Amino acid sequence: KQEVTQIPAALSVPEGENLVLNCSFTDSAIYNLQWFRQDPGKGLTSLLLIQSSQREQTSGRLNASLDKSSGRSTLYIAASQPGDSATYLCAVRNRDDKIIFGKGTRLHILP
Amino acid sequence: EAGVTQSPTHLIKTRGQQATLRCSPISGHTSVYWYQQALGLGLQFLLWYDEGEERNRGNFPPRFSGRQFPNYSSELNVNALELEDSALYLCASSLTGDPHEQYFGPGTRLTVT
Numbered sequence: 001k002q003e004v005t006q007i008p009a010a011l012s013v014p015e016g017e018n019l020v021l022n023c024s025f026t027d028s029a030i031y032n033l034q035w036f037r038q039d040p041g042k043g044l045t046s047l048l049l050i051q052s053s054q055r056e057q058t059s060g061r062l063n064a065s066l067d068k069s070s071g072r073s074t075l076y077i078a079a080s081q082p083g084d085s086a087t088y089l090c091a092v093r094n095r096d097d098k099i100i101f102g103k104g105t106r107l108h109i110l111p
Numbered sequence: 112e113a114g115v116t117q118s119p120t121h122l123i124k125t126r127g128q129q130a131t132l133r134c135s136p137i138s139g140h141t142s143v144y145w146y147q148q149a150l151g152l153g154l155q156f157l158l159w160y161d162e163g164e165e166r167n168r169g170n171f172p173p174r175f176s177g178r179q180f181p182n183y184s185s186e187l188n189v190n191a192l193e194l195e196d197s198a199l200y201l202c203a204s205s206l207t208g209d210p211h212e213q214y215f216g217p218g219t220r221l222t223v224t
Contacts, residue, residue, distance in 0.1 A: 032210055043115075043201055044215040051210050089154065093211060097167045099144070101154035 002027045006102035014110045021075040021105050023090035028068045031093040037086040080109045115216035123222045132187040132219045136204030143185040149198035192223045
């Protein structure tokens with residue numbers, strides 16, 4: 001059974017720092033992995049999607065990597081800003097088309 | 112381009128009643144997904160509809176059901192509501208086929224009293 005874990009559950013960093021969020025999964029037979037952000041009480045905003053054949057994707061200050069063999073993905077945020085404060089979620093789509101979310105990392109950027 | 116829309120924004124029901132939640136996907140998207148986000152439990156996958164058919168479902172009892180209409184909009188029905196069904200229900204849509212990137216709506220907050 002696929003399990004997705006995000007550590008840490010919460011993170012506070014000063015504005016301007018680069019940071020890395022982690023996502024690990026137990027079954028490497030995945031179809032893709034998607035990163036989202038969620039603002040309090042709101043829906044999810046898609047950030048990056050990495051297909052199983054890819055190793056990384058980039059969008060602006062964000063870079064996501066995928067290492068299927070070790071069951072890990074990282075989301076790198078460069079030059080963090082207060083507007084980056086949100087909960088970041090990763091979701092794995094298994095080969096059986098079930099989608100499993102991690103519980104998220106709550107990020108707070110200190111001005 | 113309009114995003115995924117959901118209605119109603121809030122819904123208050125009594126235990127034992129039925130709730131109906133609606134979702135309209137992004138134009139051109141034929142897949143719709145439903146999720147439950149209950150406090151402390153994270154996002155749980157409920158249902159996936161594609162081209163009018165149910166393709167997959169998560170570990171939820173049969174009183175959670177739904178359908179997808181010819182225009183690809185979707186309904187989620189929850190029968191015999193229980194207190195623990197109180198949650199934010201999120202809908203997402205995607206194109207059929209690779210890469211199945213999902214785009215989410217703002218959600219419906221269901222409160223069962």
